[in-house]
Amino acid sequence: MDEDIVKRTVKISERRWGGQQMAEPKFKEPGIEKFLDQFSLSVYGRARTESIRKDICVKCGEPAKEFADEGYQKEYLVSGLCQVCQDSLS
Ligand SMILES: [Zn+2]
Numbered sequence: 001m002d003e004d005i006v007k008r009t010v011k012i013s014e015r016r017w018g019g020q021q022m023a024e025p026k027f028k029e030p031g032i033e034k035f036l037d038q039f040s041l042s043v044y045g046r047a048r049t050e051s052i053r054k055d056i057c058v059k060c061g062e063p064a065k066e067f068a069d070e071g072y073q074k075e076y077l078v079s080g081l082c083q084v085c086q087d088s089l090s
Contacts, residue, residue, distance in 0.1 A: 025052040025077055040080060048080040057082035 025033075025048065033049060040048040040058045051058040055065055058080030067073040067083050075086055 025049050025080070036080075046080075051080045052077060057085055059085045 037047040037049055040046060040051070044059050046056075046058050046061065048058050051061075051064075055063055057064045060082065062082055062084070064076055064080075064082035067076065072083055072086055076082065079086070081089070
């Protein structure tokens with residue numbers, strides 16, 4: 001993963017958690033966004049970008065606001081998975 005994207009998403013998430021701003025889960029290539037949305041829609045019934053904007057987990061639909069550390073927070077902006085669902089994958 002591109003270091004720049006990671007830094008930018010962390011900045012976005014810091015702003016969001018501090019000031020209740022919406023996140024913009026963006027990738028450089030629009031094709032990846034579309035692919036991930038279609039994938040999550042077919043597997044979980046929810047689009048990834050939609051879920052991240054609403055601060056919910058793409059998999060379980062629960063609010064995704066509390067994370068153990070920055071790594072999980074970053075991962076959420078990429079995968080849309082909350083802490084619990086990330087834990088269940090590892
Ligand atoms: Zn979840």
